[in-house]
Amino acid sequence: MANQNIKPLKMGIIGVGVGATQIMPNMEEMPEIDLMAAADTNPLVREAFQNRFPEAHVFGSAEELCNDPEIEAVWVATPNALHCPHTVMVANSGKHVVSEKPMALNMHEAEAMVEAALANNVKLLCGHTLGFSPPVMEMRKIILSGELGPLKALNNWAFTDWMLQAREPDELDESLGGGVLYRQGPHQLDSLRLLGGGMVKTIRGTTGRWWPERNGVGYYSAFMEFEDGVTANVTNNGYGYSMTSDLTPWSDELGKGLILGYTHDERVEIREQLKSGSRDEFAAKHDLRIGSDHERRFWRETTSEIPPWKPA
Amino acid sequence: MANQNIKPLKMGIIGVGVGATQIMPNMEEMPEIDLMAAADTNPLVREAFQNRFPEAHVFGSAEELCNDPEIEAVWVATPNALHCPHTVMVANSGKHVVSEKPMALNMHEAEAMVEAALANNVKLLCGHTLGFSPPVMEMRKIILSGELGPLKALNNWAFTDWMLQAREPDELDESLGGGVLYRQGPHQLDSLRLLGGGMVKTIRGTTGRWWPERNGVGYYSAFMEFEDGVTANVTNNGYGYSMTSDLTPWSDELGKGLILGYTHDERVEIREQLKSGSRDEFAAKHDLRIGSDHERRFWRETTSEIPPWKPA
Structure with missing residues (x-):
């Protein structure tokens, strides 16, 4: 359904953890998105990202990614306590921003994020949550249709x-x-x-x-x-x-x-x-990260036998 | 496990509704119980009860059953609003009493029932609830064992x-x-x-x-x-x-x-x-009562293929 004439959005990811490995395959499938940069403090992760995306810009800090003038929008997938400071930083750099769930740890943080987006005139989205999944969307559709009453x-x-x-x-x-x-x-x-x-x-x-x-x-x-x-x-x-x-x-x-x-x-x-x-938690976690067998098999090698979810 | 030397308790039921049809098969299986009387205001139900238990005493009112000097204990299975007055009546007649669930509609009724049992020195039991079912008893056993912690x-x-x-x-x-x-x-x-x-x-x-x-x-x-x-x-x-x-x-x-x-x-x-x-609610209800095909097939003709529930 993608419009082939649109110019892809140049996106970066801050925080290439296990959560990010779940998002990247979808980004790669979308012609609307050009995943062109990533920042992570873990050198093993940076190396694995660069191996997979040889042309991408790879940074050791969120600041460096925010200073990259080519990037138009950023997915913040860092640990929860960093969602607010990183989102504010991205917004202040004039880029659109998606914050992983939870958006913030408290209302004070959430308000600071909204204010930063408004002040810089950028889009701010909290994503993703289960609310975007096909079964929940289908339930919402049924409820809104009124078919079953209120x-x-x-x-x-x-x-x-x-x-x-x-x-x-x-x-x-x-x-x-x-x-x-x-x-x-x-x-x-x-x-x-x-x-x-x-x-x-x-x-x-x-x-x-x-x-x-x-x-x-x-x-x-x-x-x-x-x-x-x-x-x-x-x-x-x-x-x-x-x-x-x-x-x-x-x-x-x-x-x-x-x-x-x-x-x-x-x-x-x-x-x-x-x-x-x-x-060995470190090893167990590492086995799920970008570059691992699990990440490749589970998130990238789509098993074509499993059809996309459809309502019964 | 029944002691063959015990004298069976002579029991009556007040209210032979659909609930009672679920209890009678168990009473009949217990040598400890002699189900010898019933009271119901519905003449069709009284007739069906008499057909099944030709030697039983059958009454048109709770009062008559309470006045039967042979009956030692009574199962009150009348509509919920009558649990309290019937239980008090049974206790005042000097018989032990089981009240169907719910015991009462409010605390005031429950207290009156307890007081009547104490004043007449008879046993009062609220039965039955799902708490007596094998799966719940098994859960309780596991919890009390401490095997899984508190x-x-x-x-x-x-x-x-x-x-x-x-x-x-x-x-x-x-x-x-x-x-x-x-x-x-x-x-x-x-x-x-x-x-x-x-x-x-x-x-x-x-x-x-x-x-x-x-x-x-x-x-x-x-x-x-x-x-x-x-x-x-x-x-x-x-x-x-x-x-x-x-x-x-x-x-x-x-x-x-x-x-x-x-x-x-x-x-x-x-x-x-x-x-x-x-x-047609009346007909639908009647099809579940004592004497109906459903009552016979479902509650009395035990399907031997289904073994008693056991924990997995």
Whole structure:
């Protein structure tokens, strides 16, 4: 559907982590985008990026990328605590900006980001969240059509093995935007707000830190009431040895819900390694980064047997 | 396991409705119980009961059954609004009493029932709830064993076609204990309290009346916090055209979760009949009562292929 006459947007990425590996394949497929630059503090990552994109500009800092006059828009995929400062920096450099979810750690940060975008007259987008996924878009379409009458209530459960997956310290530390509430909450809560129609009037809930070997929030559960009386019940359990995505669509168009796809035995083994402190997190994380076998096989070698998700 | 030397308890039932048809087969199987009497205001039901139990005492009112000096204990299975007055009447007649769930419509009624039992020195039991089912008992056993560490949170969803099933007016009228909160709530909430460890400190939730053709509560959802900090998230949706029991065990030992087992097409048709007012509720209800084909096939002709539920 792309207009072949448009001039591609020259984009850069700040922070080439595991999240970025999930976005790059889509960028590459879009003729509207020319992924031409990246910045990362990790030299191994920079090297892998350069190997894959030999003509790209590669930088060791966000500042250098912002100073590159050719880049028109930037995807900020750095750790959560850096979304605000990096977004403000990009906006101040006069480039359009996409901030990974969560947009910010608090309202103060979010407002600073909006103000920077307005002051510099650039576009600011928070992306991506589950709200953009085909199943959620389809639900929204059905709700807006009125075919089933007015929306009455929402229920959403996510059981994942998030706490078993390879984690860097900032991914667990709440003060840096770590834990499932900051890292998975945007997917669920933004989808529920998209489907429920906007503003939440009341919320009552809890967060749980249940494993000493993973000092962060791995569970939340809440009851929400929207302004129009619609209610939502939501649970996210990252301590699951199971994945609700085994039952229902989640994640991308290719149905690749199970990012890691541990077997039950692997899950038990990882937990034991976490308990005993013998798990090599750095290696486990590195195995998911750009340049790894996992990254190539899972994100780039599209299995053509899996058709794009369609409503039943 | 029954002691063959015990003298069977001579029991009567007040209210031989659809609920009672689910209990009688178990009573008949227990050598500890001699089901010897019933009372019901419906002459068709009395006739069917007498046909099945030719030697039983059959009465047209609760009073007459309470005056029968041979009966030692009574199962009160009348409509919810009568649980309190009938239980008090039974206790005052000096007989032990089991009240169907919900025990009462409010605390005032519950206290009157307890006081009547104490004053007459008889046993009072509220039965039955899902808490007695093998899957819930097994969960409780696992929790109490400490094998998985302390309990942290509970989540329970029930999607049923409760609002499509045959209903008498009192089953929908909230002032008479109708709707899913009074009629299905005891199953879920009692199980959650049994598993969660007792008293609930805070609760926030909602009820929903979503179909004009069924003027009663067909949905509830809540977030609860127990005294010890454990939380529970609970949803019951009686407007479902689906049954969560298709996925997980619910109901009796034989796995007979789907009491009616409507097909999708039947569900759609029933809803249309309810909307147009053409549904014959009386006939639909009668088809489930004692003496009906359904009652015989479903509750009494045990399908030996289905083994009793066991933990996986």
